[in-house]
Amino acid sequence: MSVIGEMTRAGAFRKLSAWRSERAALWFLALMIGTLSVAPLTRLVWAAIAPEGVPDVARLLHLIGTQKVLQATFNTVGIALSATLLAMLTGTLAALLVALTNLRGKQLWVFTFILPLMIPPQVIALAWIQALSPSSPLLTGIAGMFNGLGLTLHLGNQQPLYSATGIIILLGLHNAPLVFLTVRAGLRRLPADLVEAARITGASPLRVLFTVILPLARPAIFAGAALSFVAAAGNFGIQAMLGIPGRVPTLITLVYQRLNSYGPSALPDMAVLSLLIALITFAGLALSRYLGGRRDVRVSGAARNIRQSLGGWRLPVEGMAWLWILITLLLPLSALVTTSLTRGFGQALNWQTLTFENYLNALWQYPAIHQAFFTSLGLTLLAVIILTVASLFLAYFLSWQRNRLVSVLQMSTELAYALPGIVTGIAAILFFLKPLPLINVSIYGTVWIILAAYLSNFLALVLRPTLAGFAQIERSLDEAAQISGASFMRRMRDILMPLAAPSAMAGAILVFLTALNEIQVSILLVTSSTQTLGPMVIFLDEGGSSTLAAAVGCLMILIILLFMLLASLFAKRLPEGVLPWRA
Template identity: 40%
Template sequence: MAALLAFYLAVTALYPLARLFALALGPGADGAPFGLLRETFASFGFRRALWNTLWSSAGSVVVSVLLGLALALATGLMRLPGRALASFLALSPVLIPSQIMALGWIELTGPGSPVLSPLGLAPPAGRPNPLYSGGGVVWLMGIEHMPLVFIAVRAALQAIPADLVEAARIGGAGTGRIIARVLLPLTLPALVAGAMLSFAAAVGNFGVPALLGIPGRFSVLTTLIYQRLNGFGPAVIGKVAAIAAVLVALALAALVLRHILQKRWSVPMASGVGFAGFAPGRAGWPLSIALWAGLGVLCLAPLLALLATALVPALGVGLSLETATFENFANVLANSAVRRAFLNSVSISLAAAALSGGIAILLGWLGGVGRSRVGRVLGWAADAGFVVPGTVLGLAMILVYLRPLPLVGLSLYGTAAILLLAYLGRFLPLVLRPVEAEIASADPALDEAARIAGVGVARRIAFIAAPTLAPTAIAGALLIFMTALNELTVSALLWSAGHETIGVQIFSMQYEGNSTSAAAISVLALGLVGVLVLVVDRFGRNLPRATLPWRTP
């Protein structure tokens, strides 16, 4: 079992990534050691993209920290009405694909904005959208990764024992002093951890820089890889591999720094009743109004602008009862490429979710119940495809599967199989981690009794572990399905004619200037994701806390 699981992880992520890094560290055209890296650093285009990546990622972290901390404090410190729904809206960027969110903000802030134009706040006609710039990339990436900070701070607030707050009150401290001197210092390690995660995510972000940076001539490392592969093909794979190595180094540096700071600054706290928040008192209604106004601007206004754009016959036409039409929806549904994209995304994502759920049960059992050291190492190695930026994994897949496979003589490049392999390598941790948490909290007595009775490994997994872990695995698999359904970062490099995906179709239509059709596809995709969220939420109410991200706070 360990050998088969190791082979599975190797073909879906580990071997392609190892080949990519070996190529990136190889000699250049002149045979000099590390020649590809040296040639890459000597390129002006690379240095500009590297600088843009660093400052836009750092700027987005500032946005994520400010927004995430404010929303976490508002929903975690005060017992405001409707704070459960507010927490869900604060986490909505996790559920909305980056290209759809970017498209919603483009329609919201453009000259023909259906939301701002009636208010007289839209830019004048003929002026470029202000989001087509480095500042726009910073703003949208900050919003997209804000839930990483929000989740970390909310979890830290809930872990603070209520006894600490009561002791401070008995000592005469007011609410403001308790927040400033007790609660905020205790949440600082979580805040730093969320900030480092958001930086690592921003470094590898492709959807937002592609939709905003390419039109605004703001190049980052992920879009530079895409543009060079799109322009020159596999002939430049060595040079873009060196760029990918730099991307991975930046992301890993952020994760290592997160681990160091969190370990140094974390404070052990006694278990007990968690802090439930203060009664808001007279400030309740003003705080509630401010909270919902902020969530309305950040989360709801772009989606309303996207829906309005999908309902008008052309850009610049105001939405009214006379102009509203479903023609854009009818046109995209009649488009064979769009229907094929939906079919491809649903089928590939469903296959990736089902296979990942089964592999997670086997891998989790091997390392947890089976207490195999190899199994634990493989469980750790499964994070490789998820930790690296999606652009890097897509590039690694091209490098390995472009040539015909040994023995069979077939190339996976240009087929749906390469997309499936990439999804399997990238999204496995979304179901593996909840399964491992379920195994860690379960009573091992049943498996031990079966082992003492002479029941073999296969039967113990099939009749004991699988039924017990099935609810968690299914919920995690559905989370993979939702995530992969609108995926763009990996698909942008691996798709081919006849194997388009929803994310690629939205990106292509917006890139070609067909914004109304792109908005219509986005609305349909969001509707499908919304239905899936309701199904998963209802199914996963009694599952481990880490299974569904919107149930973490």
């Protein structure tokens, strides 16, 4: 009996120890997410409502009612809605073309169509500005070609992109891949039986498209529209590069300009504007969810690939598809490369003007660029490591130990990811401006505040694929290890982490590609001694170094391409669908 008693007590002790280690891990995650996401956002709301410690609704309404804020709000909503409509149209057409037709070369076409989404928006804006500038080498060469043919091509003296229309077009093109990805995923889940039944009854392909396919794909279309709206409203790179010189104020550029002009004293007002941006974002999400869910379109049936032959239209359609890539991707990037290879912006590229000096300066001669690159690389790698480990533990609790606290943690991570990056930046400044309690150290103005904002903003990006990985793991494996006496940490280390690692690695790749060149979060947090790579393009262009900015932008694109190709090499080891550029 004593032996049995000892075994019982030992088993009870192991269970208690495992329970304590699980609770410790959960509360550590709660402390991390609470400090990095919940507390800063709470501080942001309180600073907007009660900057002096007492709610002041009159001040809040007065600030929102000023002419500048009203104009910026109107521009933000109008631009975001218009850009979303453009993204919906182009992204849906691209998804229909890829998912439902026998288009040749899909893998390469999808890669090139997705690529603008991977390129930082400030680099995309710079490329288009240089492509359509009246003094650009590209347009100068086109004008010379027209003149040689006896035609006259008049180039205006004004940059056409410095306008609300220019911002809408670039945002729409930049966000179209977001709609494409969600609609393509929705089309893959369509039951082929309904489409085949409609074809058997004699319905034409267009009628099948408008009466069967598009109604069933409506939730996916509006889900993509929601992502596009959020991205458009919070896109700092394109709005700043085009809106500031074009005198088209938006809320996000107004926050940037006022904070640069007045410093931390403007934080209470910037908190109000940040809260307004957040409300616009959530209103767009709510509207999209309402429009996408007004009718129940769930149907039963096997999901199979639906293919419609293009027949005699195949060659013209393929020509139009590749012409789209030529205009929207190769045209601006070729202008960026051309500018980076000349000594001065506006020079025609020939053997006399060709130079690699800009690349040599970017790589070796400018310490600020080196520092920005290594700061971004270090912060990105550190964020990837921390977020990957945190997502593995959080996914365990969300999958098998869900309770109210775990649900709140998930909601907090999703909220932090849904908010525009500049809102996260303002919240981080407000929360970390004063010295931290207990240790009495302020991280404001250091790289650590940028890391804190990265951890807050990108956790959900790693968590989503990690959750998908845990959904494919048999829980009986963990239960068997638990019965055999394995501790929580040992089960995580030896069983669960290796099985979920491919999914977590896919999320880590997305975070790396996003954070290395990002600008939305760090633009308000960088200082002269803590530069990151993303804002460097804007700073160089504003300083008049257009050719050097073009060279830095080309190097950023090259880094992105290399990592995308490297990730593609390991695509077979990753869960299907986690690399968005894979067809």
